[in-house]
Amino acid sequence: MTKDELYNISFQLILHSGNARSSAMEAINEAKMENFDEAKRKITESDEELILAHKFQTKLIQGEARGERFDIPIILVHAQDHLMTAITLKELANEIIEVRQDMHHLTNN
Structure with missing residues (x-):
């Protein structure tokens, strides 16, 4: 895998992870307004954004599994950090939405 390919994958990971994180935050805000x-x-x-990010991450994993060796640029480490943060936030957003729905049902019934 070339250095350019690593940078491209890194930027795609950042892009899709950032989009996933933003959508998860928007979901929390919608739940606050009871727009479930x-x-x-x-x-x-x-x-959907996390699926796209995982496709790029899989390219890296498959390359390494084929025996490709490459220096890991700091931007790739940063990209992986973005992905893990987005995954965690989305999982937390699901829990927050569920709690807000339960609260809504309790207070309106």
Whole structure:
């Protein structure tokens, strides 16, 4: 894998992870406003972006599995950090939405 390919993959990871994180935050905000259908739609957007990010991550893993060796640029480390943060935030957003839905049902029934 060339250095250019590593940088491209890194930037794609950052892009899609950032989009996933943003959608998860938007989902939390929608849940705050009791827009639960929109919150779930934002979670779906987050999931779709994470799938795209994982495809780029898989390219790296497959390359290494084929025996390719490459120096790991700091931008790739940064990209992986973005991905893990986005995954964690999306999981947390799901929990927050569920709690807010439960609170909504308890206070309105």
